[in-house]
Amino acid sequence: MAVIGTVEDLVKRVITPNKKISFGGAALFLKPMEVVREIIRQGIKELEIYTLIGDLDIDLLLGVNAVKELHSSYVGLPMVGMAKHFRNAIEKEQSVIFKEWTELSMVRAFQAGAMGTPAIMLRSLLGSDLVKLREDFEEVTYGGKEYIQVPAIVPDLAIVHAYAADKNGNVYYPKHHALDEFSTLPAHCAKELFVTVEKVITNEEGRKLIQQGQATMFSSIDTDFIAETPKGAWPSGFPPFYASDMGHIMTYSGMSQMPETFEIYLQEYVFGTQEAENR
């Protein structure tokens, strides 16, 4: 049975240094942003983060030096520009170990984790220097053909944002959305699942959503922790409910360029949010 609580309490309870965590969402859609902000508010560091496409979520965490190891296929602010702290952390400060995957190899590693197989073979990485950088990637021959074998990703915890959860922990999602796999892939391979939702609903309301054509994205067996966070993916988008706030992403991009302006950003949009909630 899932534990339903506040973001503040649940982050305190389940996110600790050195935890291996996967994030749902991609490319400024459906990032678990309220959890990211809460991690920063609580000053939790030394995290190991996995996400298919990293954007504001990763750049914010790198800006406060909260990540010790990062796995992704791309980190940038799509349509806006490069991610400043991502570049800084690697080029200047060398404060993060970045392990680059290709999109497909990372997806296969998530799927391997979900299947309970320790590794998986694929061909798209053949010839790539990404293989040379990794001790855990292996060139193998199977049935006379060459493959690259990559290890399964099995995070301690997955954090995703979704539409609604009922009291049992069933999580609902608008049907035929396509973006949902950016969240289910990194979730099904993890040992525990933390879902933030736009709203917590009753079991009856959940049944009504199914009748209206929504899908059960996660069952109560999948979910461990649930927090209600209206607009919890902001400023990443959650269509059809809200769009990616590109104006804000541009503001962030500008303010992330200098430490002084980034500090103002944090005070205003990370620490300020909680202040607003407390009022």
Add this chain to the structure above:
Amino acid sequence: MSKNQDYTPVDQIVVSLAREINDYESCYTGIAIPSAVVAVQLARMTHAPNLQFFYGGYWINPDFDVDLFTIMTDTEAFIESISKAQGFSYLSQLYQYWEGPKHTLSFGFIRPAQIDQFGNINNSVIGDPKHPKFRFPGGAAAGDIINTCSRVIAYIPRQDTRTFVPNVDFITGKGSSLEWRKNIGLHNYQGIRSIVTDLAVLEFNPRNEKMCVRSIHEFSTVEEVQENTGFDLEIPSDVPITQAPTQEEMEILQTRADPLEIRNFDSRNR
């Protein structure tokens, strides 16, 4: 550089990319390469109406003329985009097209940050990979596409010696050597077969597998192409001039394929 012409270098890039497409093929483009997306739409509206187009892993044969920026910033447009496509695929469906038993897509598009004379691409780092001087955002799926589509069409909005280097510092995706591909069992996946830039259309000489010029755009020169390439480029003495966009192509581009001019995201000053 440019003469008095009624099209821009980006228009030439889009039109040249569209001409790489054949009818009845299947293809994939990512969400962040605007000129490729527009080229596909143009091809579908001209010589390739039966193309199967997978856009960004979700939309199948989309008929919307809104760009990704609009889709991202406008939830109505997002919903509308779904109703204006022939279908909507799941992400894992796309990955199945890349490596599953149905074999493969005819072609995919990529926009490398750097490319070398053998067609190796670098979207990762400049300098020592452990302590890079410059960190690119990452290849996302570029390295996968290069080994999972029958052929790959690349474009680079601004050809210069920083993007066209003798050997890339880091191989995010392996190049176009057909011999290497045959030896490793990737003979069905030919890697990059053509590269369109703001100066020329490039390809690979099958004799030595090195990059060479197929044609030069009418507003650029042989000298300009060589000057903006960091290695010796084979340029035939009677090098053809790229066919400029026709009036019909320009009209379709402006009115139907890309009325919002998202191709100009790829516009670079020279």
